[in-house]
Amino acid sequence: MAEMGAEHEGAAQTVAIRLWNSRRLLAAGIGAVLAVYWFAGMSGYVVLLACAVLLAAAMLQTDVARQSAEGGAAIEASGLQRLSGEYLAAAVADPLIIFDRTAMIVHANAAAFAAFGGIAPGLSLSLKFRAPEMQALLDSILSGNVASDVVDYTEKLPVERAYRVSASSVGHGTDLYVLVFKDQSEARRIDRMRADFIANASHELRTPLASISGFIETLRGPARNDPAAREQFLQIMQNQTGRMARLIDDLLSLSRLEMKPYLKPGNEVDLRQTVDSVIDSLGPLARENGVAIERDFAEGPLDVPGDRDELFQVFENLLENACKYGQSGGRVVVSIAPGDAGPEPGIDVTIRDFGPGIAEEHIPRITERFYRVDVENSRTQKGTGLGLSIVKHILTRHNARLSIKSEVGKGAAFSVHLPRH
C-alpha cells in the first residue's frame, strides 16, 4: 500500500511539473480566451470549456516530449544489445559459464578456464560437475520450475575450493542459462586453518618445551651450584628455543601458502638466475657440511611462469636438504634442462645428492607434514618436518610436479618439472 501511495504521489508530481513547464503557453492561451470573452461576449461555460481544452493540450504536448525521451532510451538499449555476450562474460571476474537447454557449454569466460580447466564449448556440464548438489542445481534450473537457484559447492581435489554457485536463465525465450561461481575458499580456509594449526603445532612445540622445562627444574635443583653443567644446559635450552622459532616460521609460511592456493598469473621467472642465487645463498652451509655444489645448466632461455620468491623457497629447501642429508656424498649436482618429453612441455630442475638415499617405502610420504624418515637425524639437522610440505604446496600452485628417485646407498634425486604455460 505504501508503494501504491508513493506511485500516486509521483504521478501527481509529474502532472504538476508538466503544467509548470508549459506555464507560459497556458497563460497566453487563457489570456487569449479571456480577451475573446471580453470582446465577443461569449457565455461563461464556453470559456471554462476552452480553458479545459488548453490544459489537456498542455498535458498532451508534454506527453509527446516524454515519448521522444523514451526513443532515446531505446537507442541506448540497442547499444546494449549490440554488446556481445562474450565481452560481458569476460568482464566478470568470477568464473562464469553459459550453457543451453541440454546442459551443453556454450561459452565459458577466462576465469572459468583458469579455475576448472578443460572447459570447451560443447562439453556437457552435467558430465563435468558431477557432485550431487551440482546435478540437482542443473536439473532444477533446466526443468524450468525455478528461474534461479543457489548452492554451495566444494571441490576437494586437487586443491580444496569452495564456491557459492548461482544458476539462472538468461532473458526470455533465449534457451540459455548462466552459472556464476563465487569463490568462498578463503573464508573456509581461515576457519579450518585455526584448528589445523593448533593440532599440528601443539604436538611439535610440546617436545622442545618439555625439554626446556626439564632443564629449568634441573638448574633450580641438583645443578644449582655447578657452573659447567649450567652453561651446558643453557646451551641446550637455547637450541631448543631456536628450534621452536624455526618451527613457527615454517608453520606460518605453510599457512600463508594454503590461504592462497592460486598463483597470480603473468609473472615470468628466470630459473637460471633464481637457482644461481639459491646456490650462492647456501654457499656457507655447503662449505660447513663439506659439500661441493656442481652446476649443470642447459643453454637457451629458461623462463617459466611463476612467482620468484616462492620458487626460490622451493629450490632453497631442496638444496638445503641435499646438503644436510646427503652430506656423506660430498657433492650435490644441480641441473636445469628442458623437459619436453612429458605431456606438458616444461623445464626440469634436478637436485641430486650422493648420500645414503631414501628407502622406497618412505618416498611416497615424505611430503606429508611432520613425516620424517629418520627422526633423530632430522632433529640434529635442525629440520622442522615441514620443508618438503612447503615445497609440495608451492609446486601445486605452479601446476608443477615433484618426482623423487632414490636408491638406498646411492643418493637421491629431487626433480621439479615446471610447465612452460
Next chain:
Amino acid sequence: MQSVHIVSAYDEELQYLSKRIAAMGGHAERMVEQAIAALVNADPGLAQKVIRDDLVLDEGQREIDDKAIVIIAKRQPMATDLREIVGAIRISADLERVGDLGKNVAKRVVAVIEGRQPTSLFRGLEALADLALTQLKEVLDVYASRSVENIGFVRDRDDQIDAMYTSLFRELLTYMMEDPRNITPCTHLLFCAKNIERIGDHATNIAETIYYIVTGDQMPADRPKGDKTDKIVLPAAQPVK
C-alpha cells in the same frame, strides 16, 4: 561428441546414459570422500549417511543396465554407439563397486574410533585416499571430455597408489607389533587401505573402458604391479621404533 542420428530420440537416450554415469560418478566420489572424512574426524553420523547413500548407486546401476538393454533391443546400435552403451554398463558396474568400497570404509569407522588412534595413522590413509580420488576424478573428467590422448597418467597414478599402500601396510604392521592393543583398529585400517587401493584399480578399469569407447582399441596391456605387500615380512624379534 557423437554424430547426429536421424532419430533424435536415440541421441537423447545416449546422452541420458552418459549423464547418469556422470551422476553416479559424482555420488561415488562424494561417498568415498565422506567415508574418509568420517574416519579421520571420528564421525559415526557421517559414516551412517555414507552407508545409506550406497542405495543411490545400486539404483543407478540397475537403471543404467535396464536403459542400456532397452536401447540395444530397440535401436540395434553399431560401432561407436554399441561401444558407448556396453561401456556405460561396465563403467556403472565399476562405480557401483567403488561405492561399495566406500561404504565398507564407513562401516569400519565405529570399530576404529573406539580406541582413539594417533592422527599420524589417519594422515597416511588420507593421503592414499587423495591419490585414489584424484585418479577417479581425472578419469571421469576424461569421460566428459573424451580426450584420451593423455590417459597414460592413470598408470602413473596407479604406481603411486601402490607405493603408498605398501608403505602404509608396513607402518600399520609396526604399530601392531609395538602394542597388541593396536591390533583391532590397525586391522580395520588395513582393510580400509586395501579398499582405497581397490578404488584406484576400479578407476584404472574405467580408464581402460573409456579408451575402448573412444578409440575402439584396447589399451596396451602393460599394467604395472607395484603392490608389494605380499612380500612384506617384519622381523618379529626387533620392534621398529
